[in-house]
Amino acid sequence: MSLVFFNTLTRQKEEFVPIESGKVKMYTCGPTVYDYPHIGNYRTFLFEDLLRRYLKYKGFQVTQVMNLTDIDDKIIIGSQKKGISLDEYTAPYKKIFFEDLNTLNAEASEFYPEATKHIKEMVKIIKKLLGKKHAYEIEGSIYFKISTFPEYGKLSKMNLEELKVGTRVKADEYEKEQVSDFALWKAWDEKDGDIFWETEIGKGRPGWHIECSAMSMKYLGEYFDIHTGGVDNIFPHHENEIAQSQCATGKKFVNFWLHAEHLLVDNKRMAKRYGNFYTLRDLLDKGWYPMAIRYLLLSTYYRQQLNFTLEGLEAAKNSLQRIFDFSDQLETIEKEGKNPQAERLVISAKEKFEAGLDDDLNVSIGLAAIFDLIYEVNKLLRENQVSKTDAQLILNQMDSFDKVLGYLKKPEESLDDKAVQLVERREKARQDKDWQLADKIRKQLLEMGIILEDTSAGTKWKKKI
């Protein structure tokens, strides 16, 4: 079975073949560091994490670049309001972003380049574009001339002639030859205060799109495999990247464009301007388990809108609990021997999982494969038909699935002294058949977030997630 991805460029599923055998170079549009990212942002970043992990699972050596946009209008306004420098303003948000990625168990990308540290690279491309007459300068600002790139609109399927020039397009803030031309370089203006770069192409700051072209080329080369982002990036951002990159290099820029659909909250798009967004911190503060959030954000096919609800998060948490309980139980098996059925179940789960993920990361199929395995093995467990060897085989397979999904493993837990004492006291009460006391202690522990289960192999505890 071959790996296929839906390519926005062709609007079709295509077999993924890397440019260089065994290696994948991918650029993932990262955050603009001006605020706490919301969980919709993280849906996209986790989709990118899943993509990265699955490519690695398939044996590719992955080089991922995720940029940090640390210069744009919002950042300038924000920093000026606070009267601090750009760096002072963005530093905490960069930190928060990395902390959040860590909380959500996203693997680190190989590179996290920052726009402000790549002005030189951007200037170089802009100069090239000026030289090739793909760009022009007006009053110190430099614009990309769309009419010089016939392929413009190919990615977004937009017809520029039909673009409605309406309320959304501000009456020319900057003078441009054509409204749809976009800024590569914005000339310094008084509003910018001390935020500017003195460069060969003048005093000013970069437009938004140029950073991604400059940084992707620097770390991945002029032509690479995959470029991803949220669907809202298709136009204009990615369209513009293609235009400026291909005009600068004369080469094809990217083979596969993958876009994650948006997360909705209450069936509405979550956006900062709507004020209906949850940040990761909001959810953590309310006591939600981080891996349940990861589970939920990754539980649906990335090209489909996902409606976020707390009810859904609760369901995600419960699903996760079932998975954890399953692994916990396997770890306690001591039975000798080997049951060929276990191996058969593992193989069929693996095949189904891979078939699903191979098909444009259809994670629902992958999850079904895992739950099928859990169900079938639980049946065997009930009949005491699983040996320690079998259990290990199954656990290894779960680990392998977890390399891709990143939420199947329960973190190590321990009980504090007080809890340990309570568990012991209850055990004593049970031996004395003092059920009233035993039940009272069990309830007390539950209130402390500890769940007790009396099994034939003794009392087990787990933390409430």
Place this chain on the structure above:
RNA sequence: GGCGGCUUAGCCAAGUGGUAAGGCAGAGGUCUGCAAAACCUUUAUUCUCCGGUUCGAAUCCGGAAGCCGCCUCCA
């Protein structure tokens, strides 16, 4: 106005021509001191609606309704 997507059980969701995966929640049961977990049984004669094609349609075609998105800040 232009362009794109979606609509499957209480909720989430797979399924692109062969008779509805999986998860959560609910109900009854087995087990248990009681619970929990697990297992068993149960939960859509039906896939937004109306037509059509076909031996056969959630899947293809036509139409209608509803929802969401993009159209130069946006994951």
